[in-house]
Amino acid sequence: MIPWGEGGGTDTYARQMAPIMEDPLGQSIEIDNREGAGSMLGSEWLVQQDNDGYTFGTVNPPGWSFTWRAQEVDGWHPDDLEPIAHSGVFGYTLIVNDDAAEEAGIDDFGSLRDAYADDEISGFGYQGAGSDSHLTTLMLRDEYGLEYDSAVPYDGGGPTMEAVIGGEVAAGFATNTSAVAAEESGEATAIVNLMDIDLDHVFSGIDPISDYGDSLAWITEFYQVQVAPPDTPEDVRETIMEAVQEATEDEDTQEWEEETGNIVEFGDMDDAADQYVGSVDEIESQVDDAIGGFDEFQRMVDEEEDEEE
Missing domain, CATH: 3.40.190.10 (Periplasmic binding protein-like II)
Structure with a gap:
């Protein structure tokens, strides 16, 4: 699941690596673009899926964490999703x-x-x-x-x-x-x-x-982090993690990286968790330092809407 439309950064990385992951997984991979609400619609959908390992997604903290906090999403938290790996920076x-x-x-x-x-x-x-x-x-x-x-x-x-x-x-x-x-x-x-x-x-x-x-x-650089629905077993996630690693280290991906300048790097399950677990608190601190907090961001948005009217 990619919580953005086709042709964006997260989608492009996924379409490079997914075919390479199919062989080690012994499964075909279908990329499901579920765009909307700044990645929140697809992320909420992922939270609700079965934890059998057949569904996972890619998110992009800290931007993903920012959007969750800015929209004051109810019912789930970014930390609810289970870490698998991270595969690049863009x-x-x-x-x-x-x-x-x-x-x-x-x-x-x-x-x-x-x-x-x-x-x-x-x-x-x-x-x-x-x-x-x-x-x-x-x-x-x-x-x-x-x-x-x-x-x-x-x-x-x-x-x-x-x-x-x-x-x-x-x-x-x-x-x-x-x-x-x-x-x-x-x-x-x-x-x-x-x-x-x-x-x-x-x-x-x-x-x-x-x-x-x-x-x-702090708000324009993101990690490509693969995550699974809540309570997906660790051994199942490790299988997907190993496929992500194989895809990042594959010769075709390395050539793609060189040709496009996209930054491909593998991080394991712990590295993935480091990128987004607790990231909401971190982005709150960054926004506070930059503009005075999320209330100020909302004021800026409201002011923008008033000017457009």
């Missing part, structure tokens, strides 16, 4: 529609900011209302001067990427993974790296957001 970039970029002379964050301020471009896409991407969008507006005229939420990186490629919005969020596909389309270009991880080897000359303010890595 994060956010900003992409811009090539036609809009050419017309407005956009090639870095400064020129993107100027184009919005001068009303040369319109629309900015982000990945899910109430999500980490939503907060980052508001922070880019309030602390980095990105004066977009309207911000539009989409269900994940794939739909946001398609909106930028199609010109529905001039620019928006992509994971570094889906930004590769955006560039390959010939219709959009990655221009800003929101992570601390260097992406220049993938997107030559990409502009780091840290040149314009504080690091955003």
